[in-house]
Amino acid sequence: MASKVEEELRRLSVEMRILEQTAEALQARINMVNAVITDLTYANMTLEGLEKEKENAELLIPIGGNSYIKARLEAPDKVTVGVGAGVSIEKTLQEAKEIVKKRLEDLGKSRAALQQQLSQVIDRINEDRERFEELAVTLRRETPTKDV
Numbered sequence: 001m002a003s004k005v006e007e008e009l010r011r012l013s014v015e016m017r018i019l020e021q022t023a024e025a026l027q028a029r030i031n032m033v034n035a036v037i038t039d040l041t042y043a044n045m046t047l048e049g050l051e052k053e054k055e056n057a058e059l060l061i062p063i064g065g066n067s068y069i070k071a072r073l074e075a076p077d078k079v080t081v082g083v084g085a086g087v088s089i090e091k092t093l094q095e096a097k098e099i100v101k102k103r104l105e106d107l108g109k110s111r112a113a114l115q116q117q118l119s120q121v122i123d124r125i126n127e128d129r130e131r132f133e134e135l136a137v138t139l140r141r142e143t144p145t146k147d148v
Contacts, residue, residue: 005139012132019125026118033111037104044100050076050093 053059053076060068079096082088091099 002139002142005135005142009132009135009139012128012135016125016128016132019121019128023118023121023125026114026121030111030114030118033107033114037107037111040100040104040107044097044104047079047093047097047100050079 050073053073055073055076057073057076059071059073061071062068077093079091079093080088081091081096081099
């Protein structure tokens with residue numbers, strides 16, 4: 001009986017390690033999705049702000065590191081939007097807002113799916129831990145103690 005318990009303990013140990021790695025990978029993907037959502041949210045806010053600006057309006061453009069450059073808005077109704085693989089195309093302001101909104105919706109769905117998967121993996125890890133602890137107690141009871 002002890003050998004079956006030991007075998008199941010080993011199996012649970014391996015399974016928990018794999019599940020923990022899976023949980024870490026899922027959390028990393030959620031963090032990446034959150035970063036993209038944050039970026040797109042800023043883009044969306046900027047596009048909404050552009051709607052209020054007129055041609056030749058002076059703007060401060062962020063260049064990173066909490067630094068900005070001054071620029072003049074040449075065409076407030078045109079936006080260059082990245083479409084993937086390093087390719088960008090010119091769209092109207094409204095089209096750009098719709099593209100960003102759609103991407104935000106898609107990413108929100110992806111994040112929800114990843115969070116659901118993570119929750120399931122965590123539940124399984126917890127179930128395995130409980131079973132592992134039960135088996136460890138059983139094994140301790142069955143194994144006679146030796147006086148040293």
